[in-house]
Amino acid sequence: MAEAILEVRDLVKHYPLTQGILFKKQVGAVKAVDGVSFDLVAGETLGIVGESGCGKSTVAKMLVNLERPTAGQIKYKGTDITKMSGKALRSVRRNIQMVFQDPYTSLNPRMTVGDIIGEPYEIHPEVAPKGDRRRKVQELLDVVGLNPEYINRYPHQFSGGQRQRIGIARGLALQPEIIVADEPVSALDVSVQAQVVNLLERLQNEFSLSYVFIAHDLSIVRHISDRVGVMYLGRIVEIGRDAEIYDHPTHPYTQALLSAVPVPDPSAREHRERIILSGDVPSPANIPSGCRFRTRCWKAQERCTLEVPELAVPAVFQLLEGPAHHPSACHFAEEKRVVPSE
Numbered sequence: 334m335a336e337a338i339l340e341v342r343d344l345v346k347h348y349p350l351t352q353g354i355l356f357k358k359q360v361g362a363v364k365a366v367d368g369v370s371f372d373l374v375a376g377e378t379l380g381i382v383g384e385s386g387c388g389k390s391t392v393a394k395m396l397v398n399l400e401r402p403t404a405g406q407i408k409y410k411g412t413d414i415t416k417m418s419g420k421a422l423r424s425v426r427r428n429i430q431m432v433f434q435d436p437y438t439s440l441n442p443r444m445t446v447g448d449i450i451g452e453p454y455e456i457h458p459e460v461a462p463k464g465d466r467r468r469k470v471q472e473l474l475d476v477v478g479l480n481p482e483y484i485n486r487y488p489h490q491f492s493g494g495q496r497q498r499i500g501i502a503r504g505l506a507l508q509p510e511i512i513v514a515d516e517p518v519s520a521l522d523v524s525v526q527a528q529v530v531n532l533l534e535r536l537q538n539e540f541s542l543s544y545v546f547i548a549h550d551l552s553i554v555r556h557i558s559d560r561v562g563v564m565y566l567g568r569i570v571e572i573g574r575d576a577e578i579y580d581h582p583t584h585p586y587t588q589a590l591l592s593a594v595p596v597p598d599p600s601a602r603e604h605r606e607r608i609i610l611s612g613d614v615p616s617p618a619n620i621p622s623g624c625r626f627r628t629r630c631w632k633a634q635e636r637c638t639l640e641v642p643e644l645a646v647p648a649v650f651q652l653l654e655g656p657a658h659h660p661s662a663c664h665f666a667e668e669k670r671v672v673p674s675e
């Protein structure tokens with residue numbers, strides 16, 4: 334039976350836009366995340382995709398408490414972590430760890446690999462007492478496919494792929510249940526990307542991890558995700574099982590994104606139209622009324638300027654099994670498929 338390990342509801346992060354030097358006056362807000370809701374089922378990988386600036390990293394940072402939400406809830410096993418502080422928060426944070434995008438800048442160049450991977454134990458000494466840390470770090474190096482003898486080396490002595498393995502080892506140090514991976518392979522050579530994705534998959538099985546896996550690229554997410562959520566301008570516009578999103582996208586934005594993904598099969602390629610979206614993504618400081626995608630949408634009508642299309646959050650049991658609507662935040666997505674139960 335599926336169980337939600339994280340329930341995210343109406344999550345919002347607005348950054349104030351100010352003017353003036355001495356007397357700062359708020360003149361608006363950058364609506365980086367503007368009402369995001371989803372469940373993360375224990376053991377699944379939820380892919381989140383969307384163009385640069387749509388708010389993916391901001392969502393990730395709020396999940397691991399690097400940013401405080403402006404509004405909304407993040408429930409971990411039923412308890413809202415946005416309301417927690419002190420010891421209770423620290424113990425929850427232990428279970429939700431992040432792997433960062435850029436292995437070149439996210440590792441402190443002046444620290445040895447051993448100190449980088451073992452740093453989380455400074456905050457959580459209960460996981461590994463001092464005398465035990467070196468052995469633990471060596472074990473982690475081995476788990477991510479690096480030689481445990483590298484423990485005293487510095488980040489610059491490693492390749493990009495190896496550095497990302499170090500970042501992953503650090504993410505695993507506290508034995509978390511959830512890993513939020515923010516574009517973990519985007520900065521790597523294509524030849525190395527698959528190796529790191531394979532490693533993440535192996536670790537997921539070995540340690541029963543749940544992943545939120547963020548990417549620009551729909552093709553990378555497809556390999557690893559059970560479900561995919563598509564973000565546009567601070568919101569998820571469509572979310573569903575992998576095959577549903579790829580084979581039966583109902584939101585025009587998802588359809589456009591998918592039309593840009595290369596198809597290896599030439600006969601399938603002929604049947605596919607490339608959808609070129611008009612205009613640029615609007616500024617998150619100036620989000621269009623109604624449907625935020627309408628300014629670029631070929632299906633847009635008057636209704637779209639007036640009514641915000643909401644995205645339903647299905648009951649957890651519907652997410653991975655049984656019949657389920659797959660939610661789409663489009664007024665004209667009534668062709669939403671109902672998945673027959675097997």
Ligand SMILES: Nc1ncnc2c1ncn2[C@@H]1O[C@H](COP(=O)(O)OP(=O)(O)OP(=O)(O)O)[C@@H](O)[C@H]1O
Pocket residue numbers: 348363364365366383384385386387388389390391392549617
């Ligand atoms: N600290 C901040 N102050 C003001 N605006 C911010 C801040 N952090 C992010 N933003 C803005 O919020 C929006 C979302 O940023 P975010 O980094 O979450 O996007 P992203 O989807 O991760 O993009 P990318 O794919 O480029 O990593 C952007 O417009 C960004 O400029």
Ligand SMILES: [Mg+2]
Pocket residue numbers: 389390391515
């Ligand atoms: Mg980002």
